[in-house]
Amino acid sequence: MKVPTALIGCHVDRTAFDYQVRLGFSAHDPDEGYRVDAELTIETPFLMCDRDGEWHELDPGTGSALGPALDFFRRTVTAVEIRAKGALHLTFDDSAELHVGPHPQYESWSLTGTGVEPVTVGPGGETDWVS
Template sequence: MKIPTALIGCRVDRTAFDYQVRLSLSALDPGGTHRVDAELVIETPFLLGDPHGRWHKLDPGTGAALAPALNLFQRTVTGVKVRADGALHLTFDEGFQLCIDPHTDYESWSLSGTGIEPVAVGPGGE
């Protein structure tokens, strides 16, 4: 699986919650036009690390329990890793981290948009 390194330097412009967690990410090139406009969709439980070293296990569709994910708003992606099994690990400025492991039965995450190659991690990491 190709690592979506184009996300490095992207800022979280929007967070949306329902039965999924959606993060809209964008970055401008030096000319001021968008070089990346992407959406990360999370459909299964994930971990969010905060700058104090605390990890929050979050699950889409749980309403107010997703409040820690609001801290990603306006954060900038500083690192991207994708393991062979499809797990995604994003690091952000100010020490935030997002980890999404593959799920045995459901699509765990997907990435789409302009300036990036689309990715979808299906059941079992396929």
């Protein structure tokens, strides 16, 4: 399975919360402009490990309960993994982690934008890479 390694070195420059959680990632090259300008959309419950090592179960659409996810802002991605059934795992420069597993009934996450290969992980982990 493909891994969106272009996210390594990108920083989170935008967070948005409603019935989805959206994280905007970018990496800028002073000579060439943006090499990555991407958005991760999370549509199902996910796990976050904060920089202190505490795990949080978060669910889009829950308002202030998503507060811990604000700590992703201005963090830099240091590792990206795609695990079984399209589970996404990101590690950040402050040791925080993000894990979005597959959902049996709904699309769990998608990645779109410039500099990344678009992907959607559907029900049960069905992965659709758009080329």
